Amino acid sequence: MRIRATLNALAVRLDGGETPEALRKALADVPNLPLEVEVSGSVGIEVLQALAEIGQERGITLRPPRGERLIPYTEVVDHTLRAGNRIESPGTVVVLGDVNAGAEVVAGGDVIVVGKLRGLAHAGATGHEEATIWAMSLEAKQIRIAQHFAQAPAGSTSRGPERARVVEGAIVLEPWGRKKP
Structure with a gap:
C-alpha cells in the first residue's frame, strides 16, 4: 500500500495483500482528507469493506490503475x-x-x-x-x-x-x- 498527499485528497494505491487492520491503521495516521483509491493488485472483500467504511466518513473516489507503459524489450x-x-x-x-x-x-x-x-x-x-x-x-x-x-x-x-x-x-x-x- 502506498499513500501520498495530493492537492485536495490522499492518493491511496492498494497493491494487493493488504489487511483491513493495516489499511485502517495507515489511514488513521494521516490527515482527514478525501481518498482517491487505485487498486492495482488483488485485494480481498474485507479490505474493500474497510475502505468503503472509511470512505463514508472522508469521501472516496476510485481511479483506474495507471497505465504503466510496458514495452517488453x-x-x-x-x-x-x-x-x-x-x-x-x-x-x-x-x-x-x-x-x-x-x-x-x-x-x-x-x-x-x-x-x-x-x-x-x-x-x-x-x-x-x-x-x-x-x-x-x-x-x-x-x-x-x-x-x-x-x-x-x-x-x-x-x-x-x-x-x-x-x-x-x-x-x-x-x-x-x-x-x-
Missing part, C-alpha cells in the same frame, strides 16, 4: 533491411542501417532508424499512440503509428533527422537533433 537490427525483409517485435525496434523500399518494421513500441527509412514503419502496432518513429532520413511513402497512418505528399524529400508522433489524432513530423537558430 528493445530489438536491435544491425544491418540494412532490404525489400522483402520484415521485422516484427512487441517492443521497440532499432535499425542500425537503412530500411529500403519494400521492407517492413512493425513494433509495439518505437521504431528508430539510424539511416534512411524508405520502407514501411509501424510503431505502436498494439495500439500504443505514444509510440514514435525516428529516422535520420524519413523518406517512406507511408508510416503508421497505432491506428493512424500518414502518406508522404508527392515529390516530398527528407529534411534531415525527423520524428513522427501522434498529435490530436494526426501524425506530425518534427525535426530533431538540430540546434535551433
Whole structure:
C-alpha cells in the first residue's frame, strides 16, 4: 500500500495483500482528507469493506490503475533491411542501417532508424499512440503509428533527422537533433 498527499485528497494505491487492520491503521495516521483509491493488485472483500467504511466518513473516489507503459524489450537490427525483409517485435525496434523500399518494421513500441527509412514503419502496432518513429532520413511513402497512418505528399524529400508522433489524432513530423537558430 502506498499513500501520498495530493492537492485536495490522499492518493491511496492498494497493491494487493493488504489487511483491513493495516489499511485502517495507515489511514488513521494521516490527515482527514478525501481518498482517491487505485487498486492495482488483488485485494480481498474485507479490505474493500474497510475502505468503503472509511470512505463514508472522508469521501472516496476510485481511479483506474495507471497505465504503466510496458514495452517488453528493445530489438536491435544491425544491418540494412532490404525489400522483402520484415521485422516484427512487441517492443521497440532499432535499425542500425537503412530500411529500403519494400521492407517492413512493425513494433509495439518505437521504431528508430539510424539511416534512411524508405520502407514501411509501424510503431505502436498494439495500439500504443505514444509510440514514435525516428529516422535520420524519413523518406517512406507511408508510416503508421497505432491506428493512424500518414502518406508522404508527392515529390516530398527528407529534411534531415525527423520524428513522427501522434498529435490530436494526426501524425506530425518534427525535426530533431538540430540546434535551433
